[in-house]
Amino acid sequence: MASYGRELDDHRLARRLLAPSAILIMLVVIAPLIFAFILSLHQAEPMVGGIEMKPVGFSNYSYFLTQSGLFWPSVRVTIYFTVVSLLIELVLGIGMALVLDADFPGRSFMRAIILIPWALPTVVNARMWEWIFSGSKYGALNGLMKVLRIFPSSHDAVWLGFDAPLAGVPVIGGFLKWLGVTKALNMIIIADTWKVTPLVVLLVLAGLQTIPGSLYEAATVDGAGFFRKLTLITLPLLKPVLLVILVLRTMELFRVFDIIYIIMQYSIRVVGVLTYEVGMKFLHFGRGAALSFLIALFILGLAAIYVRLFYSDAER
Amino acid sequence: MRRYALGVLFVLGVLILCGTGASAAKETLNVIYMAQAGYQPDDIRDMADLFEFLTDTKVNITFVKYDEQHEKIVASAVAPVATYDVILLDLIWTAEFASRKMVVPLDDRITADIRKDIAPAIMDAFVYDGKTWAMPFLANFQLFFYNMDMIRKAGFSAPPRTLEEMVDQMKAMKAKGIVKYPWTDSWNQKEGLVCEFVWLTGAFGGDTFDDRGRPTFNQGPGVQALEFMVGLLKDGLANPKCLTNDEDAAKDDFISGNAAFTTNWTFQYALMNDPKVSKVVGQGEMGLIPVSKSQIGKAETASVSGFQGAAIMANSRKKDLAWQYLRFITSPLVQRSYLQEMPVWTSVQTSAYATMMDRTMPIKSKQIAAVHHRPKVPPYPEVSSILQRYIHTALQMKMEPKAALDKAAEEINAVLKK
Numbered sequence: 001m002a003s004y005g006r007e008l009d010d011h012r013l014a015r016r017l018l019a020p021s022a023i024l025i026m027l028v029v030i031a032p033l034i035f036a037f038i039l040s041l042h043q044a045e046p047m048v049g050g051i052e053m054k055p056v057g058f059s060n061y062s063y064f065l066t067q068s069g070l071f072w073p074s075v076r077v078t079i080y081f082t083v084v085s086l087l088i089e090l091v092l093g094i095g096m097a098l099v100l101d102a103d104f105p106g107r108s109f110m111r112a113i114i115l116i117p118w119a120l121p122t123v124v125n126a127r128m129w130e131w132i133f134s135g136s137k138y139g140a141l142n143g144l145m146k147v148l149r150i151f152p153s154s155h156d157a158v159w160l161g162f163d164a165p166l167a168g169v170p171v172i173g174g175f176l177k178w179l180g181v182t183k184a185l186n187m188i189i190i191a192d193t194w195k196v197t198p199l200v201v202l203l204v205l206a207g208l209q210t211i212p213g214s215l216y217e218a219a220t221v222d223g224a225g226f227f228r229k230l231t232l233i234t235l236p237l238l239k240p241v242l243l244v245i246l247v248l249r250t251m252e253l254f255r256v257f258d259i260i261y262i263i264m265q266y267s268i269r270v271v272g273v274l275t276y277e278v279g280m281k282f283l284h285f286g287r288g289a290a291l292s293f294l295i296a297l298f299i300l301g302l303a304a305i306y307v308r309l310f311y312s313d314a315e316r
Numbered sequence: 317m318r319r320y321a322l323g324v325l326f327v328l329g330v331l332i333l334c335g336t337g338a339s340a341a342k343e344t345l346n347v348i349y350m351a352q353a354g355y356q357p358d359d360i361r362d363m364a365d366l367f368e369f370l371t372d373t374k375v376n377i378t379f380v381k382y383d384e385q386h387e388k389i390v391a392s393a394v395a396p397v398a399t400y401d402v403i404l405l406d407l408i409w410t411a412e413f414a415s416r417k418m419v420v421p422l423d424d425r426i427t428a429d430i431r432k433d434i435a436p437a438i439m440d441a442f443v444y445d446g447k448t449w450a451m452p453f454l455a456n457f458q459l460f461f462y463n464m465d466m467i468r469k470a471g472f473s474a475p476p477r478t479l480e481e482m483v484d485q486m487k488a489m490k491a492k493g494i495v496k497y498p499w500t501d502s503w504n505q506k507e508g509l510v511c512e513f514v515w516l517t518g519a520f521g522g523d524t525f526d527d528r529g530r531p532t533f534n535q536g537p538g539v540q541a542l543e544f545m546v547g548l549l550k551d552g553l554a555n556p557k558c559l560t561n562d563e564d565a566a567k568d569d570f571i572s573g574n575a576a577f578t579t580n581w582t583f584q585y586a587l588m589n590d591p592k593v594s595k596v597v598g599q600g601e602m603g604l605i606p607v608s609k610s611q612i613g614k615a616e617t618a619s620v621s622g623f624q625g626a627a628i629m630a631n632s633r634k635k636d637l638a639w640q641y642l643r644f645i646t647s648p649l650v651q652r653s654y655l656q657e658m659p660v661w662t663s664v665q666t667s668a669y670a671t672m673m674d675r676t677m678p679i680k681s682k683q684i685a686a687v688h689h690r691p692k693v694p695p696y697p698e699v700s701s702i703l704q705r706y707i708h709t710a711l712q713m714k715m716e717p718k719a720a721l722d723k724a725a726e727e728i729n730a731v732l733k734k
Contacts, residue, residue, distance in 0.1 A: 046394045048417045048630045135557035136568060154496060160560045162712045266701065267505040267708070280387050282698045
């Protein structure tokens, strides 16, 4: 009886200790989310001293899905940015992690310095790449090309140009144009990948540490080469880590805003840039909120697909 | 418990003391200004220091990039009490802020004497719905910059008076290998692109919007203007980099000696003549923007306005003090002390002192009288965004100029009808 009473006291204490956190989460996460959803159901515009709201149901959502000429092109270009960046990050990340997992002199130093790009704030990274890609003769990449004598001294390439790659190639050229791919977009993918790949390396490296060395020893005895070990041991056992990376990076890439806005402003309208433009530049708060929820739905959908693919595979 | 009570008492005591201190302190005025073109932050701080000295007021100034101002001003307007009492109002925001009642009209404060001394072209930029919403502060506009050495090397003795003459000079420069791309400009997908399109439409004898704010840019002069821009790119006269250039990058192209011609805001003049950053000191000159030869006899030049006014937020609690400050920083006395920017007052522009201190004043006076405005419509950011998008698409040669402008006009009309 006495222990039951103490249990009750423990529960009460736990509730009291958790209450401030719960209230804070309600105030700073749940309440704004509810407000944003309410906003998305209104024509909401700022006026002096507040926001003027007129209920419009789900018409803000249907506007983007059926009427806006900018929404679907922005989804396509965002999907291209997300998929290509993810592929590059995964291939490079796994490759670099495998190298850093091997035993070689200076491994600790390499593991430490590889994190430097990740430590840079995105704004700094964006500005740095903006200068590297600058089309003037002050651009670092143009300078490098001239030093290597790839470009003549009078030539300055426009790295952030709007020409579609492979435009002359049948089918592929047309498809890339339809996706909204430009040279500038591909250059920004390089810039973003440079910053984020170290994170992928770090996560994969952590995953690699959990794979028992005995598995590789047994595989070696069985005569398996590097490729078979990679496909039959490493990658299957990395699945939980890869799932985390996929979900995390897909979320971040799909809602990308900063690096693209800083380098290209509104010239490359990924959904994040479009949301900012509609909400904060045109001051259509309701439509901006609706667009944010549409992005969230896309990300949730993708995350659900990942989880289903990976976990159902694991259960089999 | 006792310790807890003592702690509460201590905090309350500090708060009361701070409160008393605050009430005894000077009145504070909050101001937002851009750290970019126009008067530089040090100048603005100097003006505020003098105002503080004269009026026993504390002036807090928040400096932000031009692009960040609009968002911060809106956030300030939505709050119950304004974060900023005085804001810098770009002429393109006049209709938007006025229709949302975010700023107060200043008609009862701007006297007839003030109006008499400010050119209507400047004053009208801040008039919407019959009321004046800001006091003119910064008379920014575009001017023509040319490299006289390159012009001479190409075999000409004077800068071009018409756009057609300029094309001839550029072709000669290119043929002689004097410069790879004689023209540079800020044609990236930003507000600057609309500004370039506005003066070019003016140079072909038209305006982008009519008096009632309806699009006219998809007719005659507007189409000619966009065709001219596309033509420069097709003929290899304009640097393809223009499509990613803002005004700063265009200025860099010119002052590094990589272009013979450009148009830009007034700020380029000082940088062009600064040997620390410019490679064209003594070669670069400033003049009037040429117009199409079809306009000769009707107009000597054309430009675009980028006027900025000082306005008072409607939710400011210190409107009288804000007006005092605003009146001070826009006064002829202050503006004649900072002649690196064009004064808004006719009496200062034409004064012997100004003409003596700034030998370009006659050129500037002529150019400012030929400015064309962007439209005064409440959803201007949306209207401008559509226009930027289609002009840029045409410059990328993904659409024909006329088709692009027709589509832009159609979308803009839909936005204006809402």
